[in-house]
Amino acid sequence: MICRFVFSGSGGQGVITAAIIMAEAxxxxxxxxxxxxxxxxxxxxxxxxRADVILSSEEIQYPKVDRPNILICLSNLxxxxxxxxxxxxxxxxxxxxxxxxxxxxxxxxxxxxxYENCLEALGTTLPMNICLLGCLSRLVGLVTPEALExxxxxxxxxxxxEMNIKALHLGVDLVTRLPEMxxxxxx
Amino acid sequence: xxxxxxxxxxxxxxxxxxxxxxxxxxxxxYPITPSTETAERLSxxxxxxxxxxxxxxDELSSMCAIIGASLTGLKAMTATSGPGFSLMQExxxxxxxxxxxxxxxxVQRGGPSTGLPTRVSQGxxxxxxxxxxxxxxxxxxxxxxxxxxxxxxxEAFNLAxxxxxxxxxxxxxxxxHMREKVTxxxxxxxxxxxxxxxxVPRGTDYHPYFPREDGRLPMSDFGGSHRxxxxxxxxxxxxxxxxxxxxxxxxxxxxxxxxxxxxxxxQRYKExxxxxxxxxxxxxxxxxxxARHIMEDRRKVGMxxxxxxxxxxxxxxxxxxxxxxxxxxxxxxxxxxxxxxENEVRASVNHSDSVYLAxxxxxxxxxPTDIKNFLRIIHGRGI
Amino acid sequence: MSSMTQYLRTxxxxxxxxxGCGHGIVLSGLLRAIDALGLEKNDIVIVSGIGCSSRxxxxxxxxxxxxxxxxxxxxxxxxxxxxxxxxxxxxxGDGDAxxxxxxxxxxxxxxxxxxxxxxxxxxxxxxxxxxxxxxxDTGKKxxxxxxxxxxxxxxxxxxxxxxxxxxxxxxxxxxVHQMIQILKKAIxxxxxxxxxxxxxxxxxxGRKNNAGSAVDMMNWFKDxxxxxxxxxxxxxxxxxxxxxxxxxxxxxxxxxxxxxIQKVGSP
Numbered sequence: 001m002i003c004r005f006v007f008s009g010s011g012g013q014g015v016i017t018a019a020i021i022m023a024e025a026x027x028x029x030x031x032x033x034x035x036x037x038x039x040x041x042x043x044x045x046x047x048x049x050r051a052d053v054i055l056s057s058e059e060i061q062y063p064k065v066d067r068p069n070i071l072i073c074l075s076n077l078x079x080x081x082x083x084x085x086x087x088x089x090x091x092x093x094x095x096x097x098x099x100x101x102x103x104x105x106x107x108x109x110x111x112x113x114x115y116e117n118c119l120e121a122l123g124t125t126l127p128m129n130i131c132l133l134g135c136l137s138r139l140v141g142l143v144t145p146e147a148l149e150x151x152x153x154x155x156x157x158x159x160x161x162e163m164n165i166k167a168l169h170l171g172v173d174l175v176t177r178l179p180e181m182x183x184x185x186x187x
Numbered sequence: 188x189x190x191x192x193x194x195x196x197x198x199x200x201x202x203x204x205x206x207x208x209x210x211x212x213x214x215x216x217y218p219i220t221p222s223t224e225t226a227e228r229l230s231x232x233x234x235x236x237x238x239x240x241x242x243x244x245d246e247l248s249s250m251c252a253i254i255g256a257s258l259t260g261l262k263a264m265t266a267t268s269g270p271g272f273s274l275m276q277e278x279x280x281x282x283x284x285x286x287x288x289x290x291x292x293x294v295q296r297g298g299p300s301t302g303l304p305t306r307v308s309q310g311x312x313x314x315x316x317x318x319x320x321x322x323x324x325x326x327x328x329x330x331x332x333x334x335x336x337x338x339x340x341x342e343a344f345n346l347a348x349x350x351x352x353x354x355x356x357x358x359x360x361x362x363x364h365m366r367e368k369v370t371x372x373x374x375x376x377x378x379x380x381x382x383x384x385x386x387v388p389r390g391t392d393y394h395p396y397f398p399r400e401d402g403r404l405p406m407s408d409f410g411g412s413h414r415x416x417x418x419x420x421x422x423x424x425x426x427x428x429x430x431x432x433x434x435x436x437x438x439x440x441x442x443x444x445x446x447x448x449x450x451x452x453x454q455r456y457k458e459x460x461x462x463x464x465x466x467x468x469x470x471x472x473x474x475x476x477x478a479r480h481i482m483e484d485r486r487k488v489g490m491x492x493x494x495x496x497x498x499x500x501x502x503x504x505x506x507x508x509x510x511x512x513x514x515x516x517x518x519x520x521x522x523x524x525x526x527x528x529e530n531e532v533r534a535s536v537n538h539s540d541s542v543y544l545a546x547x548x549x550x551x552x553x554x555p556t557d558i559k560n561f562l563r564i565i566h567g568r569g570i
Numbered sequence: 571m572s573s574m575t576q577y578l579r580t581x582x583x584x585x586x587x588x589x590g591c592g593h594g595i596v597l598s599g600l601l602r603a604i605d606a607l608g609l610e611k612n613d614i615v616i617v618s619g620i621g622c623s624s625r626x627x628x629x630x631x632x633x634x635x636x637x638x639x640x641x642x643x644x645x646x647x648x649x650x651x652x653x654x655x656x657x658x659x660x661x662x663g664d665g666d667a668x669x670x671x672x673x674x675x676x677x678x679x680x681x682x683x684x685x686x687x688x689x690x691x692x693x694x695x696x697x698x699x700x701x702x703x704x705x706x707d708t709g710k711k712x713x714x715x716x717x718x719x720x721x722x723x724x725x726x727x728x729x730x731x732x733x734x735x736x737x738x739x740x741x742x743x744x745x746v747h748q749m750i751q752i753l754k755k756a757i758x759x760x761x762x763x764x765x766x767x768x769x770x771x772x773x774x775x776g777r778k779n780n781a782g783s784a785v786d787m788m789n790w791f792k793d794x795x796x797x798x799x800x801x802x803x804x805x806x807x808x809x810x811x812x813x814x815x816x817x818x819x820x821x822x823x824x825x826x827x828x829x830x831i832q833k834v835g836s837p
Contacts, residue, residue, distance in 0.1 A: 024195045034195065034367070035367050036195075036367075037364065037366075040364060061476045061477070062477050063361065064552055064554070066556075215648065234827070234831045236835070239652065247674075248643075249644075251638070251641045251645045251648060252645070252651070253648060255617070256649065256652035257648075258649060259649055261652050263652075281637065281638055409615050409635075409653065410656045416627070416635075416636065427579075
């Protein structure tokens with residue numbers, strides 16, 4: 001099994017943190033191998049953020065993600081820049097509150113109303129990134145909500161940990177309210 | 188996850204943790220991308236384990252400071268990248284000449300000059316070998332994944348102590364910045380070489396530069412029983428400057444031979460499917476990940492392809508390369524420079540016209556697809 | 571007073587200094603200061619750079635390190651921080667300390683790390699044959715300033731002051747008794763100490779600038795210096811003040827780090 005992710009958005013949304021948390025959950029509690037890379041330097045300035053994660057049951061060699069199975073876009077810039085990279089049969093996750101959608105790639109687009117749900121249930125959009133991980137744990141599998149919870153508890157403390165755990169479960173529940181969709185396929 | 192030995196770390200953090208495992212007690216450095224995280228982690232960890240961290244005014248002084256600290260008996264290291272590595276060369280030569288154990292990690296980025304600060308390259312291979320002036324020999328290790336980075340870092344400290352020499356760890360931006368799983372070895376799982384201290388008692392004449400029969404030079408800490416001189420000039424067995432031709436000649440041969448005569452002990456490598464390899468990839472560092480990726484991929488479609496991954500770059504393992512390449516029709520060196528190791532391979536093999544370079548020098552990690560395309564051209568199959 | 575030869579590695583003599591060179595007087599003053607303080611030989615480390623001055627370290631029976639041009643203070647920082655209980659003395663030349671080593675000089679001062687920096691200032695690069703240094707006065711001649719240098723010289727005391735050194739003094743090879751007293755205080759001082767010692771180079775500086783013999787040059791030191799605080803700036807004119815300019819207690823670098831270790835280190 002190998003699954004390649006690109007987390008993209010703008011600085012401050014926590015897409016890089018989300019990528020690292022998912023990879024840690026896979027390594028520490030999922031018995032998987034993971035590699036995480038991110039863009040540095042000029043590309044990482046100007047508000048754009050991107051982090052790549054590969055999860056695999058095998059040893060991972062080439063560490064970069066040129067063609068993701070799963071792309072997460074939390075900004076319009078990222079959406080227009082990366083959508084075409086998605087592997088055939090892959091999925092693009094977007095937040096409809098943020099992204100103006102177009103049909104540009106041979107990829108399924110799945111709308112995750114993270115912004116609205118976080119604002120409504122938690123009164124803040126800050127933990128959108130963790131809410132996203134809750135959704136992915138249900139939609140993609142590979143890492144369980146319990147594994148993510150452990151990593152979050154280790155990484156955050158006090159009120160932050162509490163809020164992020166809530167956001168995680170919000171994401172897990174949110175999936176049950178989405179329209180029925182076929183399972184996501186990857187090698 | 189404190190109870191488990193499994194960590195998910197950045198390469199720069201692995202370097203820091205492995206150095207501590209090897210017994211690091213002193214780090215001096217200056218911030219530079221892409222190696223800074225090592226200094227950051229050690230600034231936190233070292234005082235917590237009774238060690239010392241100092242941020243110096245530049246890389247020149249960082250290199251000097253670790254040499255000074257090493258003379259007081261502490262295992263010492265610095266970490267930098269290309270431009271800083273250039274500044275360190277003067278004092279690396281001093282450590283070679285005065286035979287002071289220390290470890291220098293160079294996280295390679297694009298060069299020359301300021302080059303590509305946040306992009307990968309393997310352009311410092313020759314600088315590691317010949318960056319400092321004058322004839323000398325040096326040990327340089329590299330790795331392609333975090334587990335091996337850990338092992339090679341510990342080995343670097345061990346070799347530095349064994350041979351009383353600076354050892355260079357040549358990593359790169361991709362390895363240093365990416366996060367990957369690493370299992371921290373148990374205590375003593377990787378043997379640790381501690382400093383060989385002289386048994387000459389206080390009051391008896393100690394010769395800091397008089398080798399034992401096995402070639403090793405036992406040391407005495409500054410502040411310890413023996414007072415002696417250390418210099419970057421050619422020196423006699425007391426460490427006192429001399430230009431006597433026979434002493435100079437002897438020392439030059441000693442400095443080179445203590446390393447070049449022990450290539451088989453120092454060489455570290457990995458090999459995959461060498462036996463049936465008509466095409467043999469030779470690679471190292473992060474480029475070796477792509478090489479291995481495409482090797483495994485091509486074997487699935489029946490190609491007789493193998494790989495030799497070099498972990499010791501200097502002294503260059505010529506005999507090893509000659510041995511491992513003797514059955515290969517195509518010897519393809521995969522690296523991210525203009526052929527720095529390719530030249531060494533060419534000089535080592537029986538048929539130099541069977542050596543090809545598959546490279547990338549645009550700041551991007553060479554991809555498996557890049558190598559696949561090189562192979563098509565080399566095999567005469569178009570692109 | 572006990573014999574100074576106990577501190578010398580006589581088997582490495584004769585030394586390389588020219589007849590009349592002031593550096594031997596500095597060596598003698600330094601050994602007398604160390605002797606008067608009753609320090610253990612094994613507790614002393616001499617770290618020098620490159621140049622005539624930096625050969626001093628080879629002739630003395632302490633832990634000695636002859637390093638790279640300008641970098642002595644950087645090496646010394648590693649020795650001191652690695653083993654703070656040692657006394658580190660760093661003899662340097664004027665070019666060594668303030669041209670190629672200028673950056674290390676100001677940063678060692680800024681940290682207030684406990685080193686004793688001795689700037690043996692003979693206004694010239696002697697080892698390479700008489701080129702002008704950052705301490706050569708404007709208009710003076712040197713092999714790289716055949717028509718007189720247009721460069722302006724540094725003032726060691728002002729630089730050390732601005733950089734934060736906590737002990738700063740100046741003396742000359744003529745004022746040997748003062749030199750010994752100052753060196754004693756500088757070595758004992760806990761923090762970065764700078765002692766500038768004006769030293770004569772009759773071979774190059776003297777010859778190029780018609781300064782006469784070594785004795786003439788030392789007499790010049792006598793006639794063109796004054797005790798700090800005895801003259802107004804107007805009275806002093808071109809004359810240089812001698813004495814201790816700054817002597818103050820401030821937290822030392824290794825001590826500060828020790829408090830961090832005590833705070834966060836494992837018991």
